[in-house]
Amino acid sequence: MGYHKSIRLGENFYCYVWMGRGNNCNSSLLCDVLRGKHPHVLIDPGHVRNELGEPGFDSLTQAVENDGFKMEDVGLVIGTHSHPDHFEAVAPVVEKSGALVTLSREEDEFYRQVGKMFFSAFGAKPPQVNPSFYLQEGDLSLGAKNRLAIKVLLTPGHSPGSISLYLEEEKILLSGDVVFFGSIGRTDIPGGSISLLRKSIDKLSQLDVEYLVPGHSTEVGNIISGKQKIERNFYMVKMFV
Numbered sequence: 001m002g003y004h005k006s007i008r009l010g011e012n013f014y015c016y017v018w019m020g021r022g023n024n025c026n027s028s029l030l031c032d033v034l035r036g037k038h039p040h041v042l043i044d045p046g047h048v049r050n051e052l053g054e055p056g057f058d059s060l061t062q063a064v065e066n067d068g069f070k071m072e073d074v075g076l077v078i079g080t081h082s083h084p085d086h087f088e089a090v091a092p093v094v095e096k097s098g099a100l101v102t103l104s105r106e107e108d109e110f111y112r113q114v115g116k117m118f119f120s121a122f123g124a125k126p127p128q129v130n131p132s133f134y135l136q137e138g139d140l141s142l143g144a145k146n147r148l149a150i151k152v153l154l155t156p157g158h159s160p161g162s163i164s165l166y167l168e169e170e171k172i173l174l175s176g177d178v179v180f181f182g183s184i185g186r187t188d189i190p191g192g193s194i195s196l197l198r199k200s201i202d203k204l205s206q207l208d209v210e211y212l213v214p215g216h217s218t219e220v221g222n223i224i225s226g227k228q229k230i231e232r233n234f235y236m237v238k239m240f241v
């Protein structure tokens, strides 16, 4: 318990930065944006339990509760990609809430053909998911009268169907495992491509961003705040690719 740090970046937007010693992703919650009894959108629920036995999902559930929300009230889970450290806990979220699940078509195909095997490497069970719809490049409208539009960007390279999410109004970019503070996503794993990652980094670097929320923290940090710092980070990581 207590492995996540909650950071509120917008009126309806909370980041849950992973603070454990072992591996897990950062998660995010868009709260009260969907119609009906399950109004929250959870992005990248992460591991149920990681390689050190740290209970990622229980910790996230607690962190979300501390902010006044319930995992049971999640209506949609978005996966930036299907790797176990982002996607494993989709299963218990769906079990608790009955939430719909979405990711890109490319990632779903990869998950079915190859990605599921990554889970056994972690001693984990791949979640049985049937995406309700696929994420496509462009606006994803949520809520009553489509009052919130998230921009979905296809950003392959780390995984074939990786996506990033951009909240235009708040200038928040969720970059998944494309770019981190001082670093970039791995491409030496099945499905990885350095040339695709380079293009994806280029694409993200053109957005007007005030908060960059990466899929993982590094030794340098986690969320990057401020346009200049973010531009500098893009400039630096481009030297790696």
Ligand SMILES: [Zn+2]
Residues within 6 Å of the ligand: 081, 083, 086, 158, 177
């Ligand atoms: Zn990954």
